[in-house]
Amino acid sequence: MLKDATAVVTGGSRGIGRAVVERLCRDGAAVVFNYVKDDEAAKDVVRAVEADGGNVKAVRLDLGEEDGPERLMETAEAHLGNLGILVNNAAMSYTPTPLASTDVDLFDKVMAVNTRSVFLTMRYAARNMSDGGRIVNISTLNTARPAPGIAPYAASKGAVEQLTAVAAQELGARGITVNSVSPGATDTELLRSTNPAEVLDTVAGMTPLRRLGQPSDVADVVAFLVGPDGRWITGQNLRATGGLG
Template sequence: MLKGRTAVVTGGSRGIGRAVVERLARDGANVVFNYAQRTEAAQDVVRSVEEAGGSVRAVRLDLAEHGAAEQLMDVAAQHFGDLDILVNNAALNFTVTPLAETDDDTFDRVMTVNARTTFLTLRYAARHMRDDGRIVSISSLNTVRPAPGNAPYAASKGAVEQLTLVAAQELGPRGITVNTVSPGATDTELLRGTNPPEVLETVAGMTPLRRLGEPADVADVVAFLAGPDGRWITGQNIRATGGIG
């Protein structure tokens, strides 16, 4: 379905990002993803994809550093050709902290990785993506159901959603679709690292399906939008939340 197409996934070594990398590769795409620190986790993703017959390349880059986003995109072009699919998944969120106690550095780093990186990769795609490409950015249910202590994260994801809307208008004439997927509570290290078990249990009970999401649940939605069946959907925010929101 995606054979011969080049895909870039930011933050692909674990959680939703890993599930997206594995799914796009399974569908035939040549996938490049970055990771910041966890070399062993990234190598495990590469091993998993290659054992399944897929094509993947991992690049160690901290997207908070100047020029890293563009470098990631250039690596993909050098190894697999021009960009066809972009998935903006990389995200930072720190421990739940009230506004009054949130320091400047935390705000700046969250906005840099979550919002600025999305802007930079979208700009690269606007300049270099082949016609009829696909862009999917991962947002969050927090933009419509804000929670205390998540101000920088929610603000950064709100920016991602607005960038998506503008890019969809600008790139649509070239057949490029641009969408957002907003997961609900998905069972990842990020979720468990910022929420106590009792909160996760409560959230799971709020969904009609009575469970947390799995990374593959979100990856399947991303794959639909990134594939040929998603050709008529653009400028949308798909809430993969298990029925919340």
């Protein structure tokens, strides 16, 4: 379905990002993804994809650095030959902190990774992506269901949704679709490390489908949007939440 396609996925070494990398490669795309520091996790993704016959390259690079996003895109374009798909998944998480206690340095770091990097990768794509390309930005259900202690995170993702809406208007004439996907509670290592089991059970019970999302659930939505069946959808925010929110 994505034979001969090329894709860049940010934050692709674990969780939803890894699931997206594996799904796009399985569908036939050549993928470049970045990670920040866990070499073994990145190597594990590469091994898994290559064992399945896929084409993938891992790049160790911090999107929070000033030139990080553009360096990633330049590296990916040089390796892939062209840019057909961009999936902005990378995000910085942190321990929930009341607004009154949130340090401005934390706010700046969250915005740099979660919003500024999306702006810069999308700007690069707007200049260099092939006509008919696809851009998908991963947002969060928390923009619709905000919770205490996550002001910088919710703000950063709200901005991503607005960048998505504007870019869809600007790039549509070239056949480039731009959408966002908002996952709900998704069963990742990060989610389980920051929430006790009873909280996760409560969240699962609030979901009409009575379970937590899996990374593959979100990856399948991304695959739909970047594939041929998603050609008529742009400027939208799809909530991959199992009905919550």
